[in-house]
Amino acid sequence: MAVQARDRIRARANGEFTTVRILLAHPMHTGRGMDENEQLVPAEYIQDIRCWRNKQEMLAVKCGTATARNPYFAFQLKGGEPGDIITVRWVDNLGAKGTVETTVT
Amino acid sequence: MKQGHNKQRRKVVKQVISAATLALVASSGLLIPQRLLAHWPREAFNAKTIEDALLALVGEAEQLNDDSIRFTVGSPPSYAVNGASVPVELETSLENIERVIILVEKNPQPLAMLIEPTEYMVMPFKSMIKIAEDSDVMAVVRANGQLYTTSRSVRIDVGGCA
Incomplete structure (x- = not known):
């Protein structure tokens, strides 16, 4: 399981675009899966992911249960230069939250 | 006093x-x-069919089949060994994208992901989703007030218990 893992984020500017890659550490239980004792695992999944660049919102992703475990996202932002701060925040259905931040290289 | x-x-x-x-x-x-x-559309995510999910999200709207969306599911395309983690990649030349919706037809809850980009975001967008069994995967892009849809069928070896 990915319980010990950390959220990870990389952002790289290549002139015209900034490429952002995010890997969140989250089990993403759908509420339909069984554990080793044949018990239903209660639903626990990320619902809302938001991304900011220098405090300006860039992107919001809403997830249902069908997002894979340890959600991965990659996308590009217009412009940007090394030194920009990219922040990602997520909230899951139980109210747990996480923030991960990086500096564009 | x-x-x-x-x-x-x-x-x-x-x-x-x-x-x-x-x-x-x-x-x-x-x-x-x-x-x-407040902004998580519960009704749409809990919908049991694609139609219900779309209805809850965008209402009744005309859908255009569009080739300007490049949509890849699975790796190699349209095949995935493990349904619990299927890569999807979406690229489009459309401008002014308001919403991108990814739906998996045979999943218990078809709506997989709802992306709300701002003008600063550029495609391609990549992510991983769960797919329960062989199914059609649909991408709906809302841009310029119109809905553009495209669909890919994907074969799954081991279901992702989505």
């Missing part, structure tokens, strides 16, 4: 009442989750 005293007392009573109400609402746990999840 007496009037002033009364006014003061009224103010204090009022403040106590409003503070008590606020504390009650906050402690009942209604305030926080409501605010956090």
Whole structure:
């Protein structure tokens, strides 16, 4: 399981675009899966992911249960230069939250 | 003198009442989750069919089949060994994208992902989704007030228990 893992984020500017890659550490239980004792695992999944660049919102992703475990996202932002701060925040259905931040290289 | 005293007392009573109400609402746990999840379209995510999910999200709208969306599911395309983690990649030449919706037809809850980009985001967008069994995967892009859809069928070896 990915319980010990950390959220990870990389952002790289290549002139015209900034490429952002995010890997969140989250089990993403759908509420339909069984554990080793044949018990239903209660639903626990990320619902809302938001991304900011220098405090300006860039992107919001809403997830249902069908997002894979340890959600991965990659996308590009217009412009940007090394030194920009990219922040990602997520909230899951139980109210747990996480923030991960990086500096564009 | 007496009037002033009364006014003061009224103010204090009022403040106590409003503070008590606020504390009650906050402690009942209604305030926080409501605010956090206000923008999560519960109805659409809990829908059991693609039609219901789309209806809840975008209402009745004309859908155009569009080739300007490049949509790849699985790796190699349209095949995935493990349904619990199927890569999807979406690229389009459309401008002014308001929403991108990814739906998996045979999943118990078809709506997989709802992306709300701003003007600063550029495709391609990549992510991983779960797919329960062999199914059609649909991408709906809302841009310039129109819906553009495209669909890919994908073969799954081991279901992702989505």
